[in-house]
Amino acid sequence: MSESFPKPGARHVPVMLDRVLELLAPALSDGPRVLVDGTLGLGGHSAALLAAHPGLTLVGLDRDPRALELAGRRLAAYADRRHLVHAVYHELPEVLERLGIARVHGVLLDLGVSSLQLDAAERGFSYASDTALDMRMDPTVGPTAADVVNTYSVDELARVLRDYGEERFARRIAAAVARRRERAPLRTSAELVELLYEAVPAASRRTGGHPAKRTFQALRIEVNGELDSLREALPAALDATEVGGRVVVLSYHSLEDRLVKRAFAERARSRTPAGLPVELPGHEPSWRLLTRGAEQAGEQEIDDNPRAASVRLRAGERIAEAA
Numbered sequence: 001m002s003e004s005f006p007k008p009g010a011r012h013v014p015v016m017l018d019r020v021l022e023l024l025a026p027a028l029s030d031g032p033r034v035l036v037d038g039t040l041g042l043g044g045h046s047a048a049l050l051a052a053h054p055g056l057t058l059v060g061l062d063r064d065p066r067a068l069e070l071a072g073r074r075l076a077a078y079a080d081r082r083h084l085v086h087a088v089y090h091e092l093p094e095v096l097e098r099l100g101i102a103r104v105h106g107v108l109l110d111l112g113v114s115s116l117q118l119d120a121a122e123r124g125f126s127y128a129s130d131t132a133l134d135m136r137m138d139p140t141v142g143p144t145a146a147d148v149v150n151t152y153s154v155d156e157l158a159r160v161l162r163d164y165g166e167e168r169f170a171r172r173i174a175a176a177v178a179r180r181r182e183r184a185p186l187r188t189s190a191e192l193v194e195l196l197y198e199a200v201p202a203a204s205r206r207t208g209g210h211p212a213k214r215t216f217q218a219l220r221i222e223v224n225g226e227l228d229s230l231r232e233a234l235p236a237a238l239d240a241t242e243v244g245g246r247v248v249v250l251s252y253h254s255l256e257d258r259l260v261k262r263a264f265a266e267r268a269r270s271r272t273p274a275g276l277p278v279e280l281p282g283h284e285p286s287w288r289l290l291t292r293g294a295e296q297a298g299e300q301e302i303d304d305n306p307r308a309a310s311v312r313l314r315a316g317e318r319i320a321e322a323a
Contacts, residue, residue: 021049157178164227167215180195
């Protein structure tokens with residue numbers, strides 16, 4: 001199947017682009033600088049950052065080979081200032097070591113499923129299309145969503161739906177899946193959606209949004225190990241950042257945002273015992289928060305790009321070496 005490069009604005013609209021540029025600018029503006037875009041996608045944020053900062057070198061990571069191919073085309077004009085790497089963001093330390101880069105001046109993580117993956121019906125991320133239950137961000141490796149629903153025990157599947165989808169009816173759905181697969185394996189998104197309509201009580205369907213939303217989110221997170229990768233990636237990104245450098249993270253559900261909030265808070269907290277009148281040497285914070293809580297997209301951006309509705313942005317700046 002052939003696929004043309006997405007026209008600007010037609011398919012990929014970088015979320016909170018102006019705010020991302022504003023937050024990263026102080027760290028990238030003077031002299032040679034290095035930025036890691038750990039979730040390159042179609043390269044929208046990276047293209048704008050490379051255009052804004054002529055001294056910037058980009059290290060762009062993505063686990064999706066198709067995304068790297070398309071981003072490579074988009075960033076062709078910056079071929080001498082970018083390294084595009086097939087990797088998951090928690091592999092950041094290994095990637096930087098291979099490139100001979102000790103420290104970076106900025107890191108951007110735009111989490112969750114990309115526009116490319118959502119819009120490609122055959123990838124199985126959307127419950128609005130009838131296609132194979134895949135959901136792998138890297139379609140070359142690992143188990144699919146069909147493998148999860150057809151092989152996990154009721155307890156395992158209920159845990160995934162509860163922990164990753166915050167699904168109230170996790171065990172009820174898991175039990176329904178187990179009964180259904182006794183007749184035949186679940187293979188398509190339409191089959192799973194039909195089951196969910198039957199398993200989720202009608203009253204909840206009327207008030208809780210589409211009954212497949214939480215289950216599809218949970219399966220996607222499980223298939224791609226998203227939260228485990230993020231737990232590793234956040235300290236790796238903070239450790240790799242030079243003093244004066246900045247990290248910006250865009251999250252799209254509460255589980256991601258909770259991890260991001262905790263990672264920044266730990267580095268921005270003084271370790272001086274409470275009650276002492278002065279900061280003890282070596283106990284001061286190594287980071288400062290650049291956002292008050294999590295910032296959200298404005299109404300106009302959400303109108304223009306509905307996928308921005310759930311975004312939560314947090315950012316921090318490294319102000320000292322860790323003790």
